[in-house]
Amino acid sequence: MSREVAIGLLEEKVTTPHIIKHSYAVEAVMRALAKRLGENEDEWGLAGLLHDLDNDLVDWQSDMSLHGPKTIEVLKNSSFGNEEMYNAILAHNAATGKSRDTKFEKALYAADPITGFITAIALVYPDKKLSSVKVKSITKRMKETRFAAGANREAMWSIEELGIDFPDFAELSLNAMREISDKLGL
């Protein structure tokens, strides 16, 4: 499973620039989580990179449950990925009904919303930079339910099931995103 092939697929299938940026952000957070937990960094990173591959192929209004299965269909047609990765991608969307059992599945579920949440916090600052964001502002914003209301708090908190405290997760995610701040334009 090469990252180059995965990027080729991403750029072929996804045309929305913010979804491409989001994919790179989730990749970075997933790699950092795998490193922390002693798991497979490449595999977890690739799942992050590809988890929203079907963004342009699924009608989000009429059938949310196809978000995930459609990605797997594309990956299988491209002979890319493995079962663990498919299961993590399925489980990141609760509407698929796939339970989150493995560390891999739980990690992707939490990594997905935190990237958008941190992005929303960065955009509040005059310079709109990740370098302005502090871990404390992330934990504080978690309690403000009206701020970035679309970012699933329950999913982000669920990282604690992997034995990582939320502030620790916030710091790890912020640092991972900072490493690719140019790519994210933040």
Ligand SMILES: [Fe+2]
């Ligand atoms: Fe996502």
